Structure formats: C-alpha cells, structure tokens
Amino acid sequence: MKIIETIEKVRREVQNAKSKGQTVGFVPTMGYLHEGHLSLIDEARKKHDIVVVSIFVNPLQFGPNEDLDRYPRDIERDERLANGAGADLLFYPSVDEMYPVEMPMTIHVNKGVDVLCGASRPGHFDGVATVVMKLFQIVQPTEAFFGQKDAQQVAIIMNMVSAFNIPVDIVICQTIREEDGLAKSSRNVYLSDGERNEASFLYRTLLYGKELIENGERIPQLVLDKMNTKLQSGSGKLDYLSILRYPSLDRPEELNGTIILAIAYQYKNARLIDNLILEI
Amino acid sequence: MKIIETIEKVRREVQNAKSKGQTVGFVPTMGYLHEGHLSLIDEARKKHDIVVVSIFVNPLQFGPNEDLDRYPRDIERDERLANGAGADLLFYPSVDEMYPVEMPMTIHVNKGVDVLCGASRPGHFDGVATVVMKLFQIVQPTEAFFGQKDAQQVAIIMNMVSAFNIPVDIVICQTIREEDGLAKSSRNVYLSDGERNEASFLYRTLLYGKELIENGERIPQLVLDKMNTKLQSGSGKLDYLSILRYPSLDRPEELNGTIILAIAYQYKNARLIDNLILEI
CATH class of the missing domain: 3.30.1300.10 (Pantoate-beta-alanine ligase, C-terminal domain)
Structure with missing residues (x-):
C-alpha cells in the first residue's frame, strides 16, 4: 500500500491505473478506522482493481463549538488496518494541501439538512458535501463506498452526485452489527x-x-x-x-x-x- | 456536427472519444452566438480532437427581476454558426434535462461577488458556478474556453476549478474588438x-x-x-x-x-x- 500526501500524486496514480482500463473503488474516511470502515474497504476490494482510501479530518464540517482538535487520530494504526483490508493507496493529505487558501465558494445544501442529525449541526453537511466534492474531483473513482449507518450523509452525497451529474456511482454498504444487533461504533x-x-x-x-x-x-x-x-x-x-x-x-x-x-x-x-x- | 439533447448521450459521445485517447475542448454558451463565441470555438478547434459547444440559457443565474423569458434565442442560426466554426457536438439540453428537480444544493460563492457586475446581481454567480460545475461533470472536457470580456465570470470559474480540484484546464481567450477598439458585443x-x-x-x-x-x-x-x-x-x-x-x-x-x-x-x-x- 502506498501512502500519498499530495493531490497531484494521488491523481497521477489513479489516472495511470484508469488509463490501463482498471476500475477504482474509493473509501473516504476521517480515519480512526473501525470494522465499519474495513467492511467498506473489503467491499471495494472485491469489486475493483484499485482501492483508494482517504483519511482526512475535514475542518469544514466541524462547528465552532465542536471538538475538531480532540477528534481521535491514530495514523499508524490506520495504515496497518487499511493495508490489512486490502487498500492500494492511502491518501492522507494535510489541511494545507486540501485548503491552501480559504474556500472562495462551498456547496450549500438546501434540502435534507433540517432533519435528523442536521437539525442540531447547522452547516455540517455543507462541509461534508464540499470536501466530498473535492475528493471526488481529485480521485475520480469509478465507485465510492459509504456506510448506511451515516444515512443522512449518504443521502446528501447521493443527492449531490445526482444534482451535479458527478460521474461516480455510490455504493451503500450495510451497517455492521454486534451479535445482539447493536450497530458497531x-x-x-x-x-x-x-x-x-x-x-x-x-x-x-x-x-x-x-x-x-x-x-x-x-x-x-x-x-x-x-x-x-x-x-x-x-x-x-x-x-x-x-x-x-x-x-x-x-x-x-x-x-x-x-x-x-x-x-x-x-x-x-x-x-x-x-x-x-x-x-x- | 451532432446535436445532442440528453446528458447521457453527450457523456457517452465524449467518453467514447476520450477512450480513444482524444482530447476534448469545451465551449459553454447561452446561445445567440456572436463572433466572440466563434473565436472560442475556433481556438478549441485548433487545440483539440473533439469540440463540444453547449447552449443552455440557465434559469439559475437570472434574478427574479431579470428577463429570462426575453433572453434572445435563435437555435437554427446557432446550429449553423457552431457547425461553421468547427464544433463536433452541440449539447442543447432542455431545462428539465438539466434541472429535473429543484436543486437540493448549489454552489455558494463567498468571494469576488460583491464587486464589478456581481455587486448589482446578488446570486447571479452562484447560478453561474452551479451550472458550470454541472456542465464540467457532464462533459468532462480536457480544456474549457471562456472569453476575457466576461472577466468576473472567468475569475469565479477559475477559482471554482481550483477550490474543488476539478480536472479541467481553463483557457481565457482575448476579447474580440472592432477596428477602433470597441469590444464586440x-x-x-x-x-x-x-x-x-x-x-x-x-x-x-x-x-x-x-x-x-x-x-x-x-x-x-x-x-x-x-x-x-x-x-x-x-x-x-x-x-x-x-x-x-x-x-x-x-x-x-x-x-x-x-x-x-x-x-x-x-x-x-x-x-x-x-x-x-x-x-x-
């Protein structure tokens, strides 16, 4: 598994694979990987020639009172887990790499944000949509894999793909559960x-x-x-x-x-x- | 020149060309073509294997008091002119094709909109950015050609490409002038x-x-x-x-x-x- 920190390099690697006719599965994450993420990587591995996992804790989706700085991180463990699950490329950009200047424009979500978790997190899904739009443009995957557990996020990303005609297919993967049915988290x-x-x-x-x-x-x-x-x-x-x-x-x-x-x-x-x- | 009215078909045509290693030049317009547009098509023709021209009068960039309905249209003349200038594909979608449902999200431009023409047209450049994002995702061109005369529009599109890492290069073409220097319009x-x-x-x-x-x-x-x-x-x-x-x-x-x-x-x-x- 290659660990890549720049947009230019991950794009070159993926385009190189695509030019040989290979398909690309993409699993965007904020890191601190757990079994849910690993099941997404596993699913991408089954269907695609190349599997790209991104780890980026996106400041844009944290509110002013939310604890961006205390969000859990463990990149060494994540590298081990992503590699073990079959990722080919781990895209791990810095905040400066993703946001070299303040964003002069963002995605503004009008619909589906005043319900569920969005009701108590104003602007959160604008930040999610904006970073996922960037990641889709950078990686240009064939398919992107998301867990159904974050159902509102998945809905908004599906709506974004459809609204902007983004050439990527979204795959929703089942929630992974404990034996008694509790969703893993x-x-x-x-x-x-x-x-x-x-x-x-x-x-x-x-x-x-x-x-x-x-x-x-x-x-x-x-x-x-x-x-x-x-x-x-x-x-x-x-x-x-x-x-x-x-x-x-x-x-x-x-x-x-x-x-x-x-x-x-x-x-x-x-x-x-x-x-x-x-x-x- | 093929005239294409659906997103699916124009995407198929372009992807077919790109899979053969051909490059794609794209000239997005609102139609009613004049010499400025034709110089963009001409420039795209010189540099690319395939030239796509779009004609779409985008409702999203017209304010409530602006005359969307009276915007000049002459598709037969545009077809003749685009064909004469060397376009291969004329993408001419309906409003329903581009906006089958109300957009659940749009691009919101924060920077560079309170100056020049933007100062008197609130929301105008949100509409421009949103439709150009869609067109770039649909056509996926190698390069897109814009006239310097609409300098604020070009600036916002350049900022959008950079902010969202869209894999397209923007070419700014010189303003075409009358003999005494007046910009053609x-x-x-x-x-x-x-x-x-x-x-x-x-x-x-x-x-x-x-x-x-x-x-x-x-x-x-x-x-x-x-x-x-x-x-x-x-x-x-x-x-x-x-x-x-x-x-x-x-x-x-x-x-x-x-x-x-x-x-x-x-x-x-x-x-x-x-x-x-x-x-x-």
Whole structure:
C-alpha cells in the first residue's frame, strides 16, 4: 500500500491505473478506522482493481463549538488496518494541501439538512458535501463506498452526485452489527455495562417499526408512536426518532417507496445512531 | 456536427472519444452566438480532437427581476454558426434535462461577488458556478474556453476549478474588438451613431490606465482618478471603474502581480463592459 500526501500524486496514480482500463473503488474516511470502515474497504476490494482510501479530518464540517482538535487520530494504526483490508493507496493529505487558501465558494445544501442529525449541526453537511466534492474531483473513482449507518450523509452525497451529474456511482454498504444487533461504533466503548446490555433495544425497536409497516401500517405517526412507546423503557434519552423518504429526506404523509427509520439516542457518554432503509 | 439533447448521450459521445485517447475542448454558451463565441470555438478547434459547444440559457443565474423569458434565442442560426466554426457536438439540453428537480444544493460563492457586475446581481454567480460545475461533470472536457470580456465570470470559474480540484484546464481567450477598439458585443447594435462613434473611448481609457501603470504608477486610486477624468467626457453614465487582483478579485493596496482594469458604462439602450488584464 502506498501512502500519498499530495493531490497531484494521488491523481497521477489513479489516472495511470484508469488509463490501463482498471476500475477504482474509493473509501473516504476521517480515519480512526473501525470494522465499519474495513467492511467498506473489503467491499471495494472485491469489486475493483484499485482501492483508494482517504483519511482526512475535514475542518469544514466541524462547528465552532465542536471538538475538531480532540477528534481521535491514530495514523499508524490506520495504515496497518487499511493495508490489512486490502487498500492500494492511502491518501492522507494535510489541511494545507486540501485548503491552501480559504474556500472562495462551498456547496450549500438546501434540502435534507433540517432533519435528523442536521437539525442540531447547522452547516455540517455543507462541509461534508464540499470536501466530498473535492475528493471526488481529485480521485475520480469509478465507485465510492459509504456506510448506511451515516444515512443522512449518504443521502446528501447521493443527492449531490445526482444534482451535479458527478460521474461516480455510490455504493451503500450495510451497517455492521454486534451479535445482539447493536450497530458497531467506536463510541460503543463509552457505554457502561448496563447501557451496553440495554443498547441493542434500539435495533430491536427499528425491527419492530419495520414489522408494523410490513404488516400494513401506512401512517408514519402511528408507527412512530408505537416505536416511541418501546423506547420509553430505556435508561438514556431519545434525541430523535424519524421516518423520512430516502434519499430525499422529505417527510412522507403516507408510507410508500423507499423510506428510512432513524434513531439517535443519548447515553451518558455516548450518542448512538442507527437506522433501517425499507422498500415499501 | 451532432446535436445532442440528453446528458447521457453527450457523456457517452465524449467518453467514447476520450477512450480513444482524444482530447476534448469545451465551449459553454447561452446561445445567440456572436463572433466572440466563434473565436472560442475556433481556438478549441485548433487545440483539440473533439469540440463540444453547449447552449443552455440557465434559469439559475437570472434574478427574479431579470428577463429570462426575453433572453434572445435563435437555435437554427446557432446550429449553423457552431457547425461553421468547427464544433463536433452541440449539447442543447432542455431545462428539465438539466434541472429535473429543484436543486437540493448549489454552489455558494463567498468571494469576488460583491464587486464589478456581481455587486448589482446578488446570486447571479452562484447560478453561474452551479451550472458550470454541472456542465464540467457532464462533459468532462480536457480544456474549457471562456472569453476575457466576461472577466468576473472567468475569475469565479477559475477559482471554482481550483477550490474543488476539478480536472479541467481553463483557457481565457482575448476579447474580440472592432477596428477602433470597441469590444464586440451583441449589444453594440443598440448604440446610436453618436454613441457608437464615442464608445471606443472606453478601450482607450483602459489603455491609458495600462500606460500609467507601465510608467510606474502603483497606487490604484491615482490610476482610477486619472482614468475617471477621461471618462467624464462621455455622453453615457459610468456604472463602475475598478482595479482588482485577478482572479482573486481582491482590492489591491498597491499594484503588483496580476490585476484587472474593468469598466461598465451605461448608454441609453446598451450597457457596455470591457477590461484589460495586466501582469505587473
């Protein structure tokens, strides 16, 4: 695996591969890799000749009160893990390489940002869209791989690809779960034993909502009310429980087409998110 | 010359050419072609295997009080002219093809929009940047050709290419002029005989400013004051006279590097713009 720090060099490597007819799978990350990321690299490895992983903690998507400086980093471990999972190129640019001057323009997201995690993070998805647009232009991959766990981010990136006609295909990979169904996350280690034992009820609640819909319930509020009742038993605090169209993130009056059931739940030292996407 | 109305088809044609190692020159226009556009097509023809011209009157760059519906159109004449100038593909999409749904996100330009023509057209360059980003993603040209006459537009597009690392090179083509120096424009026909005889003083004033700087003047305001005096003799009304860094469009305290002298001048039925770009 080559470690590359400049835009010019990663572009040259990828173009070189593409000129030989090779396909390129791309996994953009902020580093501190966990099993979710590794499953994306694995999926890209299965489908493409060349796998590019990027590690860049993007300042643009952190708000003024968010802890950019304390975001966890461990590049040596990440190198080992990315290499082990089958990456060919690790693109690891500095902030100066990505933003040599203040951005004279950014992507401004108008739709799908006032719901789910976006409601409490104004400007966050502008920063995400802007850096992903840059990374797509730099790497020019055949396909890019994202985890369904970050469903709002994936929706906005799918909408961006479609809105700007970006020549890349987006692949959504399944959320990786513990045996009891809890979605894997770096944050799970911050759960107390009691919280950890309880936490899989979030996934079970999503499955319950899915079952209600599969059994014919078509009114979003009625599904939400029943799911909410289940969530009352938890020892943490519900941040949101939502049913939206996917990937438009519009609120449905009636349930049909592709929809997402999404939960964010706050424990003492960890905020957990999870979701299911359903075709009705 | 092929006339193509869909994104899918123009992309297929261009990718087919690129897969054979051919280079692609791109001239984006809003149609109603004049000699300026034809000189861009001519330049692209000299340098590239395939020349793509787009004609799309972009609703996103017209303000609510601007006359999108009355913007001049003559597609039959444009087809003839583009073909005569050597275009291979004329991409002529409908508004529905370019914007099948309302854009869920757009490019928002933060810098270089409160000066020159941008000062009186809020949001205009957001619309320009957004459609040019789409066109670049659709066509994926090797080089794109723009006329220096629209210097602010070119600056913002150059800044966009740099900010988002878009893999396209921008070529700025010289302003085409009448024998007396007046910049060619579709709008010149709206000038009265007296105005037409006078109008080349705009270009002469730019040359005068250039001479002052070449003779060693480095204080922008002193150059502007002397140019302003020259412009007093005109029968129309000065809209703006500016000296800015190029392409950043920052105001310089002292003249060095690359700068632009730019004029907009209002006659009774025509607003004329012109500029010079200088290396100091």
